[in-house]
Amino acid sequence: MTTSTTRTELGAQTLWRQDRDHFIHPFTDYSTFHEQGCDLITDSDGIYVQDAHGNRFIDGIAGLWCVNVGHGRAEIGQAMADQATRMAYFSTFNNLSNAPAAELAAKLAELAPAHLNHVFYSCGGSAANDATIRLVHYYFNRLGKPSKKRIISRNNAYHGTTYMAATLTGIASNNWEFDTLDHLVTHLSEANCYRRPEGMSEAEYCDHLVAEFEETVERIGADNIAAFIAEPIMGAGGVLVAPEGYHARMQAVCRANDILFIADEVVTGFGRLGHFFASEKVFDTQPDIINCAKGLSSGYAPLGATLISDELFEVLGTPQGKGGVLSTGFTYSGHPVSCAAALKNIEIIEREDICKNVREVGPYLEERLKTLSHHATVGDVRGSHFMMCLENVADKATKELLPVDARVGDRVAFEAQQRGLIIRPVGHLNIVSPPLIWTRETVDRVVDILDEAFAATTESLREDGFL
Template structure:
């Protein structure tokens, strides 16, 4: 693989204590754990290069989460920064409403249509993954209203799915703890079971489990009535809900049920898109589905600028693109839809992904990462190691035989992440889980180093859990 040239911008000295205090006093972070935040605050990450990030004190870490599932081409790509600067100085922003557009937005829409499955030729821009999923549902409802089917409103999602945190996308999200004491739009969303092979019914084969899930889906549709259901939304592999890989053939079968009931199939590829599974889009290439809509964000710009997009099929566009009547407009969108600087970043990001054949690196190195992480299964707390390519998860348990979980107060995921970070690796704790979702430029050598750190971290975690009486 081609290595990138790091940024030549000199580091500037920062006042660590002052910034830590400003952050703690004024910045409300997403998913803040207030049981520890008021005392500990946050670690400030200030610098990055390639697969590494550094904190304000100069400590260097291997990035094991790609920022947050998104820095796919790695950190410090000066050519992306330059593309953004060039666009910002030429024309940083102008409206894309009505009869106005800009060059990067137009070029990126065409490029996405080229990369996506052949029937997805139309792009609606948003500011990120949550807004992409939110806007999608609004467009889906509008689509069926235009077809004279106004009762088709319900959206089917899955338990433990993650689709965002705007009001509607949070309602699509099926992770129970995400919505504790928040309101949700329960009249619009029904959740069916997630596809969790690790925790499927005892003695049930993978094929039988797939039959079971599809039957539950069919029964749910029959109960609600297909005339009341607009769409089913699913991540090809569940991300924040536990990196859950469905049984073979599951997605294709679920899509077939949708087709038979005039229900749209929405693939949330915010995480799986742009190389994480070795392809720009995984729905068709990996899971043999042809979604009516694919939503993307994160890897679209490798996190260098906020950007999301909804890719819409020709079939839907034929309806959405038909005038409502004289003076009628598609009256939805965002001030920053098709933001030229973000689109310029995405175009350069895609150029790098193609030029360096990064998807091929994921296909070649991903299985090595899978096997290396599975070697950690000897630890007492490691119940399952699962995922695919550069999208992996460790599930920590109290008892491997029964799959019983440790109590929440043991904070096992946090313990593993803390021990790993002490040794120079950042991974993500999600309750009893630890997610590994690195930049797509990790090499075998990087994997060996990261897994060696995780090996030590898991051993230290087991010792601390035993000392505290949890094991």
């Protein structure tokens, strides 16, 4: 960890106080926030970020699964500035459009599986998932199948926090004391190979999960189910990689029952698994809809997109009648500055062959992180390429978790940050989801830091009587 003098200590303290007193932070523990406040990140470059005190860190979470091409890309900033000074915003309603939105839609159709040729824009992943469900319901209404409303999601899935997206999300703690639209969503078991039933092989576990879906369809009735939504690899729910063949078999159940298959690629899209989209290339599926955000613009501007098949658009694009309009959308649908950022971001990914870097360095990251299994608390190291998770346990044999008040994930993240690396704590988990420009040398440095962080965490847990 190095320091610089980009801001005075007085300025840093003022920022800290303004942030604490006025900014309502998402996903923040308010039992500690009022006293501790937040660490303010003020500068960034490449794989590094810097706080208000001048401390520099390796970014191990790509901002939040977002900054795929790395920080401080001047050409993205310039593309945004050029567009903003030329024409920052104009409506895309009522037969109006703009050049970046049109160019980006065509580019996304080129990159996506061949049948996904139509793009509906939103402002992020949650909004993309919300908009998708509204369009799906509208689609079946137009087909004369108004009973097809139920959406099948999964426990520990993360699809966002807007009203419908929060209901799709299957992480129980996300919705404590919040209302959800439970009459519209049914959750299946998550595909968690680490915690599958004892004695069950991976292939048997896949059979078990598919059978659960089939039984759910039979119980609810296919005529009442509109869609199944799934992340190719679960993100915030624990970076859960399903057993081989799972996604293709779940899609087959959908096809057999007139149920749409929605792939939430908000995290996995734009290179995180080594391809622009993972559904077809990695998981052998052809979704009816793919949702994306995050890496779409590498976080340089808010943007989400719903990619829709030709078959669905044939219905969605047919007017209800004379004067009928597709009456849904957002003021910022196809925002020109955001679309300009996304176009330049995609250009960089292609020009620098960043997906190839992920395919080459990703397996090395997996291999090196697995060496951390020698630590007492590291029960599982899982994930794929630049999407990894370490699960902490009290007992590796039983997979029993540490008490919640041990705050093991927070401890590991704190120790890592003290040594110059930011990773994400999620309860008993620690997630590593870096910019896609990490090298092998970066991986080695990161694993060295994590080795020290887990050792220090084990020692503190023993001192506090948790181990």
